Amino acid sequence: MNEISPETQDWEHDPVVLLERHLWPLAPALLRAALDRDAAIVARASVDEAVATLGGRWEDLLAPYDVQIDDAQRATVAETAAWLSELRPRVGADGWLAEAAEATREAEERVKAALDIFRKVFISTVIARQEEHAHRASNNALRLIQLHRKLERIAAHAAFEASRLGDDAGGVAAVAEELRTLTEVTRQTVDEVEQKTRRL
CATH class of the missing domain: 1.20.120 (Four Helix Bundle (Hemerythrin (Met), subunit A))
Structure with a gap:
């Protein structure tokens, strides 16, 4: 087809x-x-x-x-x-x-x-x-938004745990930073998908 x-x-x-x-x-x-x-x-x-x-x-x-x-x-x-x-x-x-x-x-x-x-x-x-195609794109955008929100919550918890542990938080702080970066990337992706979905 x-x-x-x-x-x-x-x-x-x-x-x-x-x-x-x-x-x-x-x-x-x-x-x-x-x-x-x-x-x-x-x-x-x-x-x-x-x-x-x-x-x-x-x-x-x-x-x-x-x-x-x-x-x-x-x-x-x-x-x-x-x-x-x-x-x-x-x-x-x-x-x-x-x-x-x-x-x-x-x-x-x-x-x-x-x-x-x-x-x-x-x-x-x-x-x-x-x-x-528009319906599929809309569903994918919704999934990305849900994933982004979950990543934000996990990043916030990791940052909280890193600040609570203070100097002993080495690995947790690194994970929190990676999660924050991943959250920014997903936010950009969500914005792009939402723009494309609106055009459809």
Whole structure:
């Protein structure tokens, strides 16, 4: 499963952006095919690309991110792929000029609906992971704060015992000093973690 975060996300390879690139040429190609018979070859290739993308390539692009798509969303995407498959033989055929505008409009609407599904589930996945990271970071910060407080108490007891023993406190005084230093380090770490947690 790929980690998704604004810091690590390469938007050039974002799966939704890649899906859009596969589907974007469809509508203009359908309209060009109405005006130029030679453009029908390109339009059919664009339909084939869209069918392949909506017929299963999307799963390959989203799988590394563990994106979950429910059955209704999956059915919408599959229906769009099936509709485009049925449209393909008509592209550039006799009568395409009369049908092109309406078919292009419907293709745009169907592809937009599929892309909206992909965006929604991908963004939901990103948000869920960020919430999970924030929750984990918050729990870790809480543990660090608890550890820091315990270290402060132990350092205070060791310092008290060292002062009570006076000149005979050699080892206890050294332990008290180490504990004081460790307490300062944990305080700095707690501050850093709290700042990062607030940013999440």
